[in-house]
Amino acid sequence: MIIDKYFEQKIKTYAFVGPSGTGKSYRAQMVAADKGIKYIIDDGLLIKENEVIAGISAKKATTKIETVKRALFNKPEEANEIKKAFRKYKPESILILGTSDNMIQKIMENLGLTNLVETIYIQDVATELEMEEAKRMRQTEGKHVIPVPTFEIKKDFSGYLLDPLQIFKFKGKGAKPYISEKSIIRPTFSYLGNYTISDSIFREIIEYMANKTDSIHKINRVRIENKETGIELEIDVTIVYGYDIFNELKDFKKKCKKEIENLTAMNVDITAINAREIYIGEEVDKKTKE
Numbered sequence: 001m002i003i004d005k006y007f008e009q010k011i012k013t014y015a016f017v018g019p020s021g022t023g024k025s026y027r028a029q030m031v032a033a034d035k036g037i038k039y040i041i042d043d044g045l046l047i048k049e050n051e052v053i054a055g056i057s058a059k060k061a062t063t064k065i066e067t068v069k070r071a072l073f074n075k076p077e078e079a080n081e082i083k084k085a086f087r088k089y090k091p092e093s094i095l096i097l098g099t100s101d102n103m104i105q106k107i108m109e110n111l112g113l114t115n116l117v118e119t120i121y122i123q124d125v126a127t128e129l130e131m132e133e134a135k136r137m138r139q140t141e142g143k144h145v146i147p148v149p150t151f152e153i154k155k156d157f158s159g160y161l162l163d164p165l166q167i168f169k170f171k172g173k174g175a176k177p178y179i180s181e182k183s184i185i186r187p188t189f190s191y192l193g194n195y196t197i198s199d200s201i202f203r204e205i206i207e208y209m210a211n212k213t214d215s216i217h218k219i220n221r222v223r224i225e226n227k228e229t230g231i232e233l234e235i236d237v238t239i240v241y242g243y244d245i246f247n248e249l250k251d252f253k254k255k256c257k258k259e260i261e262n263l264t265a266m267n268v269d270i271t272a273i274n275a276r277e278i279y280i281g282e283e284v285d286k287k288t289k290e
Helices: 024-035 064-072 076-089 101-111 128-141 150-157 199-211 245-264 282-289
Strands: 012-017 039-042 045-048 051-055 093-098 116-121 144-146 161-169 178-186 216-227 230-240 268-279
Touching: 012 024, 012 101, 024 039, 024 093, 045 076, 051 076, 064 101, 076 101, 093 101, 101 116, 199 216, 199 230, 199 245, 216 268, 230 245, 245 268
Parallel strands: 012 093, 012 116, 039 093, 230 268
Antiparallel strands: 039 045, 045 051, 144 178, 161 178, 216 230
């Protein structure tokens, strides 16, 4: 099969330009929908409608300099991943977000795009008041928006403070409303800086949940492994005699995962919960002996 090496030159490219923190990512999907565009490039990611299909988010970078490099696709391997996705999905048009016309040109150059059809500026779709409010959130709260649902990127942003943002807007009488979900994150390069969580915290949360669960007598051991996409846990417990072991462990696993993710913002995979011992209460033990 012959690959069209110049396919990306045929893609109709639209630019969405505005200073950092003025609300481009917040409005990207609305702009794309108005232009009939299904593909967006934003901060190192190639997004098809509500799905990330290629790239690494620049918002995961640890420094602002690295963020800019990733957003521009300066590394050949990062640019090639996007080009490969172009040839797989064959988009007719694409919307690129950038802080300046020069940034758009640099991204296009690195990705082999040449067909710039139109440039939309943030002031064309947002009021001064809306842009000022967006800047305030960025500067005082360190909040950034990614134009995809939270479930789509959660595994890639384990440990980041991440919240869903639902958008519901009417475009006019008789028109269909615009409904979308985006994600708000606070990157590690924001004013909040990095934070770490001690392994003992995970055990303490699990022990707290055990104390609230009648079928679990105690936590024997918690094995923790840190992964790029989050943490993996294996838990050994002593279960109380008389309970349905399978269903109780299944329910306890679900509750622990939910509580840890809520309290730590970490993505959690509990690989196993093992019942290593059975606890027989004093009254049960007495009746057994009789």
